[in-house]
Amino acid sequence: MIEKTLSTHTYDVVNPLLTNLGEDVMGFLNEVQLQYPKAISFASGRPDANYFDIEKFSEYLNFFIKTTALEKGITEKEVLNDLGQYNRTKGIINNEIAKYLSIDESIQTDPEDIIITVGAQEGIAMGIMTVCDKDKDVILVEDPAYIGITHFSKINGYDVDGIPVTSEGISLEKVEEKIQYYRSIDKNVKVVYVIPNFQNPTGIAMSLANRYRLLELAETYNFLIFEDNAYGDFSYEDKEYPSLKSLDKNNRAIYLRSLSKTLYPSLRLSLMVVTQSISVRGKIVRLSDLMAKTKGYITVNTPSIIQAMFGGLLRQNKYSLKELNQEKILGMKTKRDHLLKCLEETFDTEKYTWAKHIKWNKPEGGFFIKIMLPFEVTKQDVLDCAERFKVIFTPMSFFYLEEGGEKELRLAFSNLSLEEIKTGVEQLANYIETKINN
Numbered sequence: 001m002i003e004k005t006l007s008t009h010t011y012d013v014v015n016p017l018l019t020n021l022g023e024d025v026m027g028f029l030n031e032v033q034l035q036y037p038k039a040i041s042f043a044s045g046r047p048d049a050n051y052f053d054i055e056k057f058s059e060y061l062n063f064f065i066k067t068t069a070l071e072k073g074i075t076e077k078e079v080l081n082d083l084g085q086y087n088r089t090k091g092i093i094n095n096e097i098a099k100y101l102s103i104d105e106s107i108q109t110d111p112e113d114i115i116i117t118v119g120a121q122e123g124i125a126m127g128i129m130t131v132c133d134k135d136k137d138v139i140l141v142e143d144p145a146y147i148g149i150t151h152f153s154k155i156n157g158y159d160v161d162g163i164p165v166t167s168e169g170i171s172l173e174k175v176e177e178k179i180q181y182y183r184s185i186d187k188n189v190k191v192v193y194v195i196p197n198f199q200n201p202t203g204i205a206m207s208l209a210n211r212y213r214l215l216e217l218a219e220t221y222n223f224l225i226f227e228d229n230a231y232g233d234f235s236y237e238d239k240e241y242p243s244l245k246s247l248d249k250n251n252r253a254i255y256l257r258s259l260s261k262t263l264y265p266s267l268r269l270s271l272m273v274v275t276q277s278i279s280v281r282g283k284i285v286r287l288s289d290l291m292a293k294t295k296g297y298i299t300v301n302t303p304s305i306i307q308a309m310f311g312g313l314l315r316q317n318k319y320s321l322k323e324l325n326q327e328k329i330l331g332m333k334t335k336r337d338h339l340l341k342c343l344e345e346t347f348d349t350e351k352y353t354w355a356k357h358i359k360w361n362k363p364e365g366g367f368f369i370k371i372m373l374p375f376e377v378t379k380q381d382v383l384d385c386a387e388r389f390k391v392i393f394t395p396m397s398f399f400y401l402e403e404g405g406e407k408e409l410r411l412a413f414s415n416l417s418l419e420e421i422k423t424g425v426e427q428l429a430n431y432i433e434t435k436i437n438n
């Protein structure tokens with residue numbers, strides 16, 4: 001009886017903005033992977049589970065409990081009782097994180113300006129909900145963009161608009177043009193969201209000059225930068241890309257530092273640095289306090305047990321993840337190098353005339369590579385390719401706000417073995433050759 005009642009109610013009982021998302025493209029890719037389990041999948045940008053090191057979880061947790069008891073002169077049972085309680089909304093290991101940010105990321109910050117969130121996704125949600133006015137403000141994002149921000153904005157009724165991505169990151173010229181345009185219609189660009197390091201989905205890194213320039217633009221046009229640094233650890237060249245936050249003299253950047261790729265996603269742990277102060281009805285308040293207020297109504301606080309584990313890990317490793325992650329980063333670099341080599345060998349223009357139409361970028365880090373094709377790829381192509389050629393890719397068009405990327409693919413290499421990368425590229429080449437020749 002209940003089932004019948006529920007099933008008669010359709011979209012009119014749920015958030016109508018859900019329809020703005022269009023088709024569930026990520027759900028579609030998961031379905032394809034389930035339907036063709038033998039196909040090699042370049043679709044998912046998941047980290048490689050072989051590097052998770054979850055066995056150490058309890059050791060780090062115990063280390064945190066022991067060292068906290070000693071430091072505070074209380075019993076371990078008291079530490080445990082505290083971990084089981086509701087806790088500070090901003091987090092319980094902010095001092096440890098401030099040290100980590102200073103040592104590994106050259107970001108000097110007051111622990112009070114750090115919020116430990118349930119993944120970067122919560123940071124995005126909390127940040128947008130705290131600073132944006134749905135009626136007046138606009139969020140600019142890279143186009144193609146990470147869907148975590150675009151889809152969150154769409155289902156919650158925030159205006160989001162796309163800016164093309166050049167080989168040096170988000171087009172700053174277009175950012176300025178869009179700001180002028182929105183001003184002319186009485187709207188305000190409040191936030192520019194960027195992934196400066198090895199962007200998802202294109203793998204592109206923002207040049208140093210553009211990092212400085214974007215910070216300048218934020219000052220000139222009075223907007224906030226949301227800097228999402230999920231992939232910054234995975235840098236494969238001898239080139240330094242300082243975060244915007246570490247260069248941010250005027251407090252324009254809000255820093256989101258997910259640990260999903262750095263450690264593992266099930267932790268649901270991310271660090272947010274919010275150093276701005278703002279005036280609310282004549283009173284100066286920390287923006288981080290307002291964000292924490294919002295967080296209080298989303299997740300109350302980030303699980304203390306998970307924070308304690310990470311706190312123990314930091315204490316045991318001199319507040320640095322560099323040494324701990326060396327092998328993992330090297331492993332990812334090997335995969336990137338291998339993928340590039342396989343592409344060069346398989347799409348050998350001297351051997352195959354059709355191959356001269358295929359191009360790809362050479363990302364300096366991250367998990368993704370962009371392939372440019374001479375033909376369009378659709379959802380149907382993903383299915384055909386999975387069925388006939390046993391390989392799955394993501395059409396880049398899935399990440400565009402409107403039109404774009406019809407002749408491009410995103411290949412994620414993070415979760416494949418070297419053998420799978422080789423076979424996957426060969427199978428992809430067979431598919432592309434067949435498409436070009438038919």
Ligand SMILES: Cc1ncc(COP(=O)(O)O)c(C=O)c1O
Pocket residue numbers: 045118119120121122146148195200228230258259260265268269270
């Ligand atoms: C750019 C970017 N930001 C954030 C995330 C997710 O972060 P979290 O797992 O911390 O919510 C991802 C995951 O794919 C991502 O690509």
